[in-house]
Amino acid sequence: MDRTTANTGTSEVAERLRFDKAALAGWMEEHVPGFGGPLTVSQFKGGQSNPTYKLDTPRGAYVLRRKPPGKTLPGAHAVDREYRVLAALGARGFPVPRVHALCEDDGVIGTAFYVMGLVPGRIIWEADFPGLTPEARTGHFDAMNATIAQLHGYDPAEIGLADYGKATGFVERQVARWSKQYLADTDGGRVAEMDRLVDWLAKHLPPDSGESRIAHGDFRCDNMIFDAEQPQVRAVLDWELSTLGDPASDFTYHCMMYRMPAGLFTGLAGLDLADLGIPSEEDYVAAYCLRTRRAGIPAFDYLVVFNLFRLSAIIHGIKGRFARGSATSAHALETVKALEPLAALAWQEAEQARL
Numbered sequence: 001m002d003r004t005t006a007n008t009g010t011s012e013v014a015e016r017l018r019f020d021k022a023a024l025a026g027w028m029e030e031h032v033p034g035f036g037g038p039l040t041v042s043q044f045k046g047g048q049s050n051p052t053y054k055l056d057t058p059r060g061a062y063v064l065r066r067k068p069p070g071k072t073l074p075g076a077h078a079v080d081r082e083y084r085v086l087a088a089l090g091a092r093g094f095p096v097p098r099v100h101a102l103c104e105d106d107g108v109i110g111t112a113f114y115v116m117g118l119v120p121g122r123i124i125w126e127a128d129f130p131g132l133t134p135e136a137r138t139g140h141f142d143a144m145n146a147t148i149a150q151l152h153g154y155d156p157a158e159i160g161l162a163d164y165g166k167a168t169g170f171v172e173r174q175v176a177r178w179s180k181q182y183l184a185d186t187d188g189g190r191v192a193e194m195d196r197l198v199d200w201l202a203k204h205l206p207p208d209s210g211e212s213r214i215a216h217g218d219f220r221c222d223n224m225i226f227d228a229e230q231p232q233v234r235a236v237l238d239w240e241l242s243t244l245g246d247p248a249s250d251f252t253y254h255c256m257m258y259r260m261p262a263g264l265f266t267g268l269a270g271l272d273l274a275d276l277g278i279p280s281e282e283d284y285v286a287a288y289c290l291r292t293r294r295a296g297i298p299a300f301d302y303l304v305v306f307n308l309f310r311l312s313a314i315i316h317g318i319k320g321r322f323a324r325g326s327a328t329s330a331h332a333l334e335t336v337k338a339l340e341p342l343a344a345l346a347w348q349e350a351e352q353a354r355l
Contacts, residue, residue, distance in 0.1 A: 008123070151216060156214060181317065206298065
């Protein structure tokens, strides 16, 4: 699947995700300063979880993210948490869209939602940054590295997010959460490697790092808007999985691109990185450690395995939603095809891990 073509732009809103545009316009008149209709609504092609819409008006464009309709797993699709972290980080100058208002009244469009500004720029769907020069790729990787280091530099208490999650025991809780979520979603079926990983991860838990920072939870190139002309991150998107957590685990998730083969999500394994102008995994980790003033990342191999399992569990959840008829993207079935290869890679990394 060509992820760039499949996920770029907007389309007509899927029938099951339509809502009363007049009701939304009335709500925006009351809650979004400067709003003026008429309102045109389309649906962004990208994304699998929280449906995302483009709202066009004569005065400008907005983006709406909503909780999907239908049956959802407990704690999932918490758009109120997304809104809160975006507001807190935006106030500190971190690159995120400007949020305008949150609606928790299901009576407006059927589920909770929030409205934010539309950030101009481009989304790059593949980690090899196709079409760029080696020099531009180097710059974009440095920009991503600097942005996640900036995120992990904030003290949650200082930006009003001290209660955004538990301050300790992050990896242990995450292992338990995603193992439980995988096992509970019977609609997604069972995967042999994931069954093994549930046991392996529980038996090899590393000591708690004691660090607590804002963890994005899905920090990848395709969850960022880059400046159209220069290697600069204009906005980081998709904060559904964000919480307080171990920054090393969050960064290691970002580094999975080095372990996944090209063609599997945002994979780089097997490519000539030096020829492309992309730093090696070792150099990329060293740059992050320098920026965050740490000597290294203990338990890196374990965190790689955990994060591969976690991503597999997320895709398994998409498979379950697809089976239930509630997947929010026309490309959900294509995404689900990556589940077994990704789970197999996670088990391979577990067998090779240096613990």
